[in-house]
Amino acid sequence: MPAGASRVVVGVTGATGAVYAVRLLERLRAAKCETHLVVTPAGVLNVHHELGLDREALEELADKAYSPADVGAAIASGSFSADAMVIAPCSMKTLAAVAHALSDNLLTRAADVALKERRRLLLMVRETPFNLAHLRNMVAVTEMGGIIFPPLPAFYHRPQSVDELVGDTIERVLGLIGVEGAVPQSWSGL
Numbered sequence: 001m002p003a004g005a006s007r008v009v010v011g012v013t014g015a016t017g018a019v020y021a022v023r024l025l026e027r028l029r030a031a032k033c034e035t036h037l038v039v040t041p042a043g044v045l046n047v048h049h050e051l052g053l054d055r056e057a058l059e060e061l062a063d064k065a066y067s068p069a070d071v072g073a074a075i076a077s078g079s080f081s082a083d084a085m086v087i088a089p090c091s092m093k094t095l096a097a098v099a100h101a102l103s104d105n106l107l108t109r110a111a112d113v114a115l116k117e118r119r120r121l122l123l124m125v126r127e128t129p130f131n132l133a134h135l136r137n138m139v140a141v142t143e144m145g146g147i148i149f150p151p152l153p154a155f156y157h158r159p160q161s162v163d164e165l166v167g168d169t170i171e172r173v174l175g176l177i178g179v180e181g182a183v184p185q186s187w188s189g190l
């Protein structure tokens with residue numbers, strides 16, 4: 001696991017699970033990580049539908065926010081030294097674009113950069129059930145070094161609320177990208 005991630009690119013797409021984006025940005029801020037955010041149009045739609053937040057409210061949770069059309073932004077270049085990128089949540093469309101290196105918007109370009117620079121890239125993919133194309137795209141991203149992290153909650157810690165489940169999931173993500181102070185639940189045996 002990499003240690004001490006301090007600058008993280010966050011992508012938000014139109015899969016359900018906007019709450020993961022908000023919790024991730026809040027936790028990264030609490031951990032004093034610098035965040036660079038790009039939200040797709042479908043992501044904006046879902047954040048509003050699921051949480052009642054508009055683009056501006058979401059972007060306020062990040063240090064810097066970019067339009068997905070701004071393919072000339074700093075995070076489009078490998079020379080911008082981000083430690084990791086998380087796509088939370090990640091639609092099957094964006095998964096496909098990452099798997100095939102399409103770089104058709106700033107979010108997918110930033111993911112492409114993370115892979116080519118051999119940086120941590122974690123995709124919180126969300127769909128159910130999966131078709132064969134989804135599964136193949138997940139394999140392709142894994143083969144390139146990306147982490148496929150569907151937000152599948154664990155119940156063995158007997159969570160008392162959805163809030164707790166979401167929080168546990170985000171701590172696991174922070175641990176995987178090397179954010180100091182992440183507190184993923186650990187199993188100490190029956």
Ligand SMILES: Cc1cc2nc3c(=O)[nH]c(=O)nc-3n(C[C@H](O)[C@H](O)[C@H](O)COP(=O)(O)O)c2cc1C
Pocket residue numbers: 012013014015016040041042043045046049090091092093094126127
């Ligand atoms: C309410 C709602 C929920 C959706 N949930 C998902 C989902 O869980 N997974 C998914 O792959 N697409 C989902 N979609 C469809 C995506 O938003 C759509 O494929 C979109 O084109 C994705 O674009 P993006 O990856 O650029 O954000 C959902 C759409 C809506 C309106």
